[in-house]
């Protein structure tokens with residue numbers, strides 16, 4: 001066990017966990033931030049995507065010991081009122097089916113738009129292709145990312 | 153003209169006073185941009201609201217509370233059910249709050265998500281719930297205004313007396329209205345007058361989903377709860393011995409329990425459980441057949457050649473027809489096992505407290521889960537409460553209760569509240585797959601290319617009846633024989649979105665394409681000829697509506713520009729399942745001198761479309777699902793265990809591989825007939841037929857990507 005001081009959503013959290021514990025489980029089991037989802041645990045689906053210093057990162061394979069002083073943002077911290085342009089676009093396009101993958105999709109999309117505010121369709125697909133949606137909402141995800149790029 | 157329908161009295165047993173509170177999962181999001189009004193909290197609304205029936209309460213503030221009883225797994229029922237109630241109520245949708253109802257057999261029936269059956273089953277009941285409340289509100293208004301009810305109309309949460317120009321909001325009427333007697337019959341609207349149904353209403357859980365609220369089963373954390381993961385045995389094996397010494401060394405592991413051929417590791421958080429589970433040393437020994445894919449291949453071949461089949465349907469004399477045939481077409485098709493793999497793996501919370509049980513989690517059949525729990529513990533079902541969370545997908549996997557019952561068993565053993573989480577590997581190897589099947593089709597054609605005989609023999613592993621014997625083309629062929637053989641295996645199977653038809657439709661619609669081409673006919677004309685035949689001179693029983701089926705075929709041909717553009721290679725498919733009709737056309741074009749699947753056009757007849765956004769997504773999602781699994785996904789077995797254990801080898805379709813999908817609905821005013829599944833079955837066939845058109849190569853096995861016939865197909869589509 002070791003103590004880690006983590007910067008998450010602008011706050012500092014202290015946790016006492018094994019050093020190989022993935023950030024995903026620190027968030028979910030230790031900090032009650034359950035918006036970040038578990039689905040594969042092996043960096044294949046994107047359900048667990050968070051921002052690490054603004055970069056979309058799979059938290060399921062990221063050991064807590066490697067986070068250090070990096071800034072973590074989860075879906076809960078993306079915006080105060082749920083009104084980040086990507087969240088608004090997700091509502092506008094009414095993207096979700098079961099919704100389970102969507103927090104991860106939103107985190108990947110918002111990281112993309114931060115780096116590339118007006119991506120082409122091909123660039124949107126390059127960024128979003130790493131997130132699986134078992135319900136098949138891919139058309140709407142594409143549409144919502146494009147809308148968010150236009151409206152913000 | 154309004155239709156008259158008998159209201160279901162059971163819904164309107166008046167509950168005096170206010171609605172009972174309770175813990176509900178539901179969020180109110182008026183939309184990010186709308187101006188903030190004085191908004192009451194859910195608790196305030198619930199404590200003031202008058203119950204009109206199982207589905208509906210209205211508070212004096214005018215807020216309308218609608219309970220949605222069916223499990224929500226992405227079929228959008230939690231939005232579309234309330235839309236139907238609100239429609240007949242003439243509610244102001246902005247003032248509607250939706251709550252997930254928990255399992256309650258007194259208030260609701262068929263709290264099930266499966267068979268695309270919720271809307272067809274509840275359509276009338278939901279409408280009556282809204283219409284009856286509206287009737288009572290109007291009666292109360294008539295008394296207040298001292299006018300005849302016939303002078304009153306309703307709109308957006310108000311009763312209107314146009315003569316005097318007076319308007320009374322529903323909130324001002326609820327106290328009086330809730331004291332009135334419930335009428336036997338109430339008028340329902342004509343579908344042409346619908347104002348909410350047929351409009352794109354946003355998912356009521358959007359805010360919760362898009363801000364990361366704890367709404368899924370895996371998000372459940374309760375006071376005093378422990379967590380557990382379970383190592384389940386390979387199929388056909390039982391535990392011989394368990395060495396848990398290494399597992400117990402992991403910090404945070406509080407217990408290791410062997411029960412019922414399972415070994416559970418118990419602790420406080422997930423990561424130590426995952427590590428400990430990997431350190432378990434379990435020896436298994438055979439307890440029945442321990443099967444591998446090679447065994448299945450042999451079995452399929454044997455049973456197809458000489459197995460004793462059950463005759464499902466027989467018309468005319470097939471031997472004679474095939475004896476007289478000018479041409480016989482024969483083909484075999486096969487589909488592998490598949491895992492359901494919803495994005496949220498199986499999980500459940502259970503707390504056994506003496507002879508009482510509290511259950512919370514994602515299930516498609518809460519009632520079955522409760523019944524199996526009652527049986528296991530030998531207690532009455534009334535002792536068991538079942539709270540429904542949102543489901544991160546289901547696809548049929550959550551129709552089983554295995555993952556609920558094992559949590560109950562473990563909670564009883566530990567004497568603690570427990571949440572059991574399945575890792576992805578557990579979920580994929582832990583059973584209940586789509587069955588593997590093979591089909592052999594034969595068609596007899598006469599000189600003119602008419603199909604005079606048709607034979608289908610299906611063999612499945614734990615598939616039950618592998619055919620749909622009364623479905624098309626039955627009824628259109630004079631001599632027909634449909635047979636099915638089932639092999640019982642320890643590998644568990646379960647309904648998988650559009651059970652049986654998810655592979656049967658692919659095989660049958662591909663085969664009919666083969667027959668049409670052998671007969672020298674256009675695939676669409678060939679199907680229409682068969683349907684005309686079935687209409688004019690039906691052979692035996694017909695369980696589909698020929699006009700509705702023809703309707704989607706003709707409209708799909710028109711919308712897809714069938715056969716009009718020589719640069720576009722098209723494949724056709726049509727299927728009737730779960731009461732609805734869907735025709736699809738797949739378009740292949742050349743890109744960088746390689747064939748690529750560019751577009752799928754779908755025409756659906758599911759009766760009235762309740763929510764166009766949701767319906768559109770059900771069709772697109774069904775097509776993406778059907779396409780992805782037909783093209784990419786395989787599950788093979790070695791010694792009773794799947795070889796594919798996670799998404800690195802179990803390949804699901806991704807964004808870049810998904811073509812444009814053009815969705816159309818038939819507008820016919822028929823009561824809704826179901827939409828969660830029917831769009832999936834036709835897809836595999838439409839794609840395989842388009843690939844044949846483009847390459848001359850017939851894909852008779854899924855997944856396509858593993859067939860040499862598919863090798864030069866381009867997978868990623870260029871997007872402008």
Ligand code: FES
Pocket residue numbers: 037038039040041042043044045046047048049058059060061
């Ligand atoms: S859970 Fe992390 S990528 Fe799938």
Ligand code: FES
Pocket residue numbers: 096097098099100101102132133134135136137226495544545
């Ligand atoms: S919405 Fe269900 S997995 Fe994406």
